[in-house]
Amino acid sequence: MQAQEKSTLSDWFATPAGEYVLRWEQAQFDSAVEDVFGFNAVQVGLPQCDLLRRNRIALRTRLGLESASDLLADSGTLPLATGSIDLVVLPHVLEFSADPHQILREAARVLMPDGQIVISGFNPLSLWGLKRALGPGRKELPWCGHFIGLVRLKDWLQLLSFELNGGRFGCYAPPFAQAKWLERSACMEKAGDRWWPIAGGVYVVRAIKRTVGMRLVMPKWRREAAPVKALTTVTQRNHHRTGTEA
Numbered sequence: 001m002q003a004q005e006k007s008t009l010s011d012w013f014a015t016p017a018g019e020y021v022l023r024w025e026q027a028q029f030d031s032a033v034e035d036v037f038g039f040n041a042v043q044v045g046l047p048q049c050d051l052l053r054r055n056r057i058a059l060r061t062r063l064g065l066e067s068a069s070d071l072l073a074d075s076g077t078l079p080l081a082t083g084s085i086d087l088v089v090l091p092h093v094l095e096f097s098a099d100p101h102q103i104l105r106e107a108a109r110v111l112m113p114d115g116q117i118v119i120s121g122f123n124p125l126s127l128w129g130l131k132r133a134l135g136p137g138r139k140e141l142p143w144c145g146h147f148i149g150l151v152r153l154k155d156w157l158q159l160l161s162f163e164l165n166g167g168r169f170g171c172y173a174p175p176f177a178q179a180k181w182l183e184r185s186a187c188m189e190k191a192g193d194r195w196w197p198i199a200g201g202v203y204v205v206r207a208i209k210r211t212v213g214m215r216l217v218m219p220k221w222r223r224e225a226a227p228v229k230a231l232t233t234v235t236q237r238n239h240h241r242t243g244t245e246a
Helices: 016-033 100-110 127-134 150-159 179-184 187-195
Strands: 040-044 059-064 085-091 111-122 162-170 202-209
Touching: 016 085, 016 111, 016 162, 016 179, 016 202, 040 100, 085 100, 100 111, 100 150, 111 127, 111 150, 150 162, 150 202, 162 187
Parallel strands: 040 059, 040 085, 085 111
Antiparallel strands: 111 202, 162 202
């Protein structure tokens, strides 16, 4: 009997709940990447979704371990030169990794100064986070992921010299599995955006890599006193103008 193929996050995005999330996130990624310019852009993960479609950078690469990727590679060891990328997008990569810090470090390494990163994630402080904590299907996607709060993510980014320059929460409907119930909850989008904006099921944030100022390393000062003969007295003379200047 042939073994059943393991499901992926891309498979979940094909479900009604996943499509609901993806529609919102696609619009946020479109807005976040359209004004980022340069020569190289990389999407890490979810290769079936073109989250760079609105970006005008000529060389756009989808990287990951899935067969649909342009470049097969692990997100924790990017086969890219240091300081060679202008834009990196990480759609739900951190929360399904055993070492999200390493992924962020790699993204920071390959980004050039003032390069930008766009990250999406599930919000633990939401109805979606509540289902993950209390729901019976915690071993299934996406509930098996380690949801990362925005405050924690912001701290991680600051340690790597990133500065947030945009972001938004969305998907305020409960995490229903049926499309009809998600449609009936559409009114919660506007209400949530107005009344409880930080309780959206997912978030998308953008940050820019700031260049840390260079530190000039000076030689150590000699502790012993300089010989007296090395000190000379400089006589200052007052020059009077006589029609011409020296």
